[in-house]
Amino acid sequence: APRLDPLALVPGTVAQVGGEAARVACVDDYPPVCDALRRGLDPRRFIFSGAVSEVASLDWLLERVRPAILLLDLDMPGGERPLSWLARSASRYPETRVVAYTAHVGRDLVDEAVGAGAWGYIVKSDDPELLSDMLERMLEGEMVFSRSAGVLGYFVGILSLRLKGH
Numbered sequence: 001a002p003r004l005d006p007l008a009l010v011p012g013t014v015a016q017v018g019g020e021a022a023r024v025a026c027v028d029d030y031p032p033v034c035d036a037l038r039r040g041l042d043p044r045r046f047i048f049s050g051a052v053s054e055v056a057s058l059d060w061l062l063e064r065v066r067p068a069i070l071l072l073d074l075d076m077p078g079g080e081r082p083l084s085w086l087a088r089s090a091s092r093y094p095e096t097r098v099v100a101y102t103a104h105v106g107r108d109l110v111d112e113a114v115g116a117g118a119w120g121y122i123v124k125s126d127d128p129e130l131l132s133d134m135l136e137r138m139l140e141g142e143m144v145f146s147r148s149a150g151v152l153g154y155f156v157g158i159l160s161l162r163l164k165g166h
Contacts, residue, residue, distance in 0.1 A: 090117030120144035
């Protein structure tokens with residue numbers, strides 16, 4: 001059985017305004033991060049549906065919760081690396097958009113996350129007020145990246161080169 005933190009499978013409540021709220025789950029080895037996410041998400045748009053504290057429990061969580069969004073910490077101790085899990089599992093959960101949610105920034109790490117199947121890269125130190133808007137844009141089909149880390153400019157450049165055939 002997976003080792004769960006106290007927030008795992010917290011029932012969500014939401015006022016249904018203008019449509020159905022999206023289910024959000026989190027994996028982070030530091031439980032206060034998921035708790036802050038739960039409190040910080042706009043309850044009119046998102047339901048915090050569950051959390052686990054280790055990569056080994058991700059399949060268990062996703063099969064039970066079926067979130068629209070998974071916030072994935074990239075620095076997890078022991079076992080499988082989060083981005084290895086994502087590269088192996090992204091096609092198993094097409095209904096879930098995974099976004100890297102981390103304190104670490106680096107072009108190689110960002111590139112690896114996107115290459116593994118992440119829909120975005122959000123730095124934990126970003127303004128929490130922006131998180132709900134970024135996640136909503138991701139659900140609308142847009143990849144999202146933190147501006148605070150300069151990641152957006154990096155990817156605009158990479159995408160421009162790829163579109164030009166370089």
